[in-house]
Amino acid sequence: MSYVDEDRGAGHVQELRRGTVVLACLVTLSEPNYGYGLLETLSEAGFSVDGNTLYPLLRRLEKQGLLTSEWNTDESRPRKFYRVSPAGAAMVDTLMTEWTTLDTAIRALGERTTQ
Amino acid sequence: MTTTLTDRYVWTVTRHLPADTGPDVARELRGTIDETVEGRIAAGQDPQTAERETLQDLGDPDVLAREYGGQPGYLISPALYPEYVRLLKLLLVIVLPLALVGVLLARVTTGDQTWIDLVIEALLTVLSVGVHIAFWTTLTFAIIDRTRPESQRDRPLTRWNPDQLPTESPTRRVGLGATIGEVALSLALAALVAWQFGGVGERSAQILNPDLELGWQLAIVGLFGLDAVIAIAAWVMGRWTPALAAVTVAANVGAVILLLWLLAEGRLLADLAAVNDRLGWAVDQSAVTAVIGGAVVIVAVWESIEALIKARRGHRGRLAG
Structure with a gap:
């Protein structure tokens, strides 16, 4: 991870990341996980998200049919596990394609201007 | 049973959520908070601080409630x-x-x-x-x-479509709405003054002197009418020109001289003692004279300055356009 001058770069970096939180969630949740666990996983992967953003987002994605959820009461503390639905998996494909396209397009722009 | 900070937080977040999601969100949120707190305690924080800081990080419960409920925060x-x-x-x-x-x-x-x-x-x-x-x-x-x-x-x-562009532009600064407002106000004042000069009848207050010479009466009504004409002219030309500003200033100076002179001569106002008798008022003639004199000066200065500012703005607008 590279760090940009915090004051000037933080806003733009944050803006860029905001759009990728959904994709990061959907990709990670190909394996079932619960809110706090997902937050930890994302954070370890260098993708820190605030709880107050992530937890409502999971609910929203579930409402949109991209995630399914199930309470797991086997352990001492009941946890609500989320995982991607078939529609969510299709959304991952769409977003991944878009991500690659953008990456290619941005790189191509960069190369054209440096030449 | 004592209520913990977490209890109050979860309750505040979920109390306005619909019955089908509220309890579920509460159960999940509580579990999440508990686990975060435990994580912090494991990292060496004391339990009280851990709970406080966890809730602090989650932030304003009303904001979080809006996030959960899909409600706009504005x-x-x-x-x-x-x-x-x-x-x-x-x-x-x-x-x-x-x-x-x-x-x-x-x-x-x-x-x-x-x-x-x-x-x-x-x-x-x-x-x-x-x-x-x-x-x-x-x-x-x-x-x-x-x-x-x-x-x-x-x-x-x-x-939005381009037809909605305002009628004002760099070369056209006078809006239709403001023009209508100004014309309506000027004509209403002219009508009010004309009605006063024409004699108002038994039931109304006769403030202006109906016996003033017809020439002066017409001049005063005409000055109010002139305001309306100037406003229309500015709209037709699309901006306040220096000429319009000059006419406005001249008209206001003329109005001040004329009205103060008639006031001083005691010819502008009716005999207010008669009004007092008939309507049971207790108006002092000299006080009303002073108030009207002051108002005349203030309004005239205001209108003149406004006209000069608008003309200057119109001039600059034309240079920019």
């Missing part, structure tokens, strides 16, 4: 805001002058109040009409915003 969305401001301005510019003229006409013709009461009532009416317009417009837009489907919240009500 009164009027950014998408609607420009339309809201446009409508509000339009309503205020058109309705407030009409309200002022309306209350003046209604009260002066019935004439059962003192001058001071009349002025106060006019100001209060304009204020309350303005507050009402602002309140109801805001409420309407807020309701529209909240009843629209979530998917449309980032869109304006009507798609």
Whole structure:
């Protein structure tokens, strides 16, 4: 991870990341996980998200049919596990394609201007 | 049983959520908070601080509740805001002058109040009409915003098109709404003065002297009419020219000289003792003379400065265009 001058770069970096939180969630949740666990996983992967953003987002994605959820009461503390639905998996494909396209397009722009 | 900070936080977040999601969100949120706190304790924090900081990080519970409920965190969305401001301005510019003229006409013709009461009532009416317009417009837009489907919240009500461009432009700074307002106000004042000079009858307050020479009467009514003519001329030309400003200043200087002279001669105002007798007022003739004299000067200075500023702006606008 590279760090940009915090004051000037933080806003733009944050803006860029905001759009990728959904994709990061959907990709990670190909394996079932619960809110706090997902937050930890994302954070370890260098993708820190605030709880107050992530937890409502999971609910929203579930409402949109991209995630399914199930309470797991086997352990001492009941946890609500989320995982991607078939529609969510299709959304991952769409977003991944878009991500690659953008990456290619941005790189191509960069190369054209440096030449 | 004591209530913990976490209890209060979870309750605050979920109390307004619908019955089918509220308890579920509460159960999940509580589990999440508990686990975060445990994680912090494991990292060496004392339990109390851990709980406080976990809740602090989650932030304002009302904000979180809005996130869970899909509710907007603003009164009027950014998408609607420009339309809201446009409508509000339009309503205020058109309705407030009409309200002022309306209350003046209604009260002066019935004439059962003192001058001071009349002025106060006019100001209060304009204020309350303005507050009402602002309140109801805001409420309407807020309701529209909240009843629209979530998917449309980032869109304006009507798609903007170039026909909606304001009639003002760098070379055309005079708006139709403001012109209508100014003309209406000037004509209403001219009518009011003409009606006073014509004799107001038994039931109304005769303030201006109906026995003033017809020439002076016409001149005074004409000066108010001239205001309307100047406003229309500015609109037709599209901007305030130096010539229009000069005419305005000259007319105001003329009006001040004429009115102060007639006031000083005691010819402008009717004999207020008769009004006092008939309507049970207690108006002091010299006080009314002073108030009207002061008002004449203030209004004339105001109008002159306004005309000069507008002409200067119009001139700069033409250079820019």
